[in-house]
Amino acid sequence: MAKLKKLEDYRDEIERCVKCGACRAHCPAFDAERREGRVARGKIALANSILEGEVGLETKVLEDLSQCLLCGSCCAGCPNKVHTEDIVAAARRQIAEERGLSTFGKGVATVLGRPKLMNLLAKSGGNLSSLLFKKLPKDSGLHLRFPAPYLEKGRTLPPITAKPFRERVPEVIPGDSQQPTVLFFTGCGINYMYPAVGEAFLKALKFLGVTVIVPKDQACCGLPAVSAGATKTIESLADQNLAAVNRHTFDYIVTACASCNSGLGNIYADMGDEFKAMSAKVMDIFVFLANHGLPEKLEALPKAKERIKVTYHDPCHLRNQGITKEPRQILKALPQVEFVEMPDAGTCCGLGGTYSVYHYEHTKRIAARKAGNIASSGAELVATDCPGCIMQLQDGINHAEGNQRALHILELLAEALPDQG
């Protein structure tokens, strides 16, 4: 059974914070508000006070701890490599255990913890799409027609599919027996909102002759529940995913979502030996493709006469793991792409799970800076490796009245690969 770490287990990590303040320069929450309480050292001090019983769990404490995107950006600039994101997540769990989940957190736990209910709600949303949403110009997303709890009317949302990706494809797609077998962990974003990314994933792996398994019974990785502090939901989802994965024999678990990659590859790794073994097999799609010779094969394709300018946004959950080179390597090798780097490609887009639900105005400020950087690169497209970032980047671009589109690198890759019947 999956077991998450408690706040108590982070005591050593908390004590490693020397309050130097180097994290200020890297924290998007601080940048959005310029308030000292928003920066990592303030949150670590608060977590320590909760641990020592020096503060009660009053509303102000909850508010301060909600002001974190769990992006891990601060760790990069921290001399002692303190993982504030893990400490804040553990503090939120402790608070939820003592005070109960917030109303939003209860909603997240109810839906994510019941995959059949989630499937039903998503399909209903897909079928009622034209009633609920209005289309934005240039296929840049949807707006809600009516205000809804926790969702701003002016927020750009992707369409929800009436037929989830995992219901469109067989569970096993055989390839060449000489090639590895990959288990595709799709995540909810690809399954319900970006099925074209899932199709593109299959096309890329078919091109390499790889056998792909898409377990029908995989569940959400649990990252939204991490943000909400819903301990039991995260543990239950991890158990469901371990059981789904263990029904198959494969070489790698491959993700095309940075958040799923971090959930399965990092958070699960701390949940017990069986989970650690599973986490060791987790790999990002572009690491897999780069390791299996795709850039060289792409370089051999004839270059397009007219190429489109594309820039890349580093999702925090990949950047934190040092995965920055491989997605760029694939993009640069695409025959129809002229790659341009944008300033601060590695800064957070501002989504941050519950942060963007509770603090949408701050989220918009963070996204506005990102939209400015995309525009200054001269790119027409911003490609990334995370459905959540795609949604957030497009929202930022639309608020800035830009005309760029956000998309997954796999969609560009699928365009470049020959049809294989």
Ligand code: SF4
């Ligand atoms: S940079 Fe690290 S050690 Fe310094 S205050 Fe921030 S979290 Fe603490």
Ligand code: SF4
């Ligand atoms: S995890 Fe991100 S938002 Fe939270 S304190 Fe660190 S840099 Fe700031």
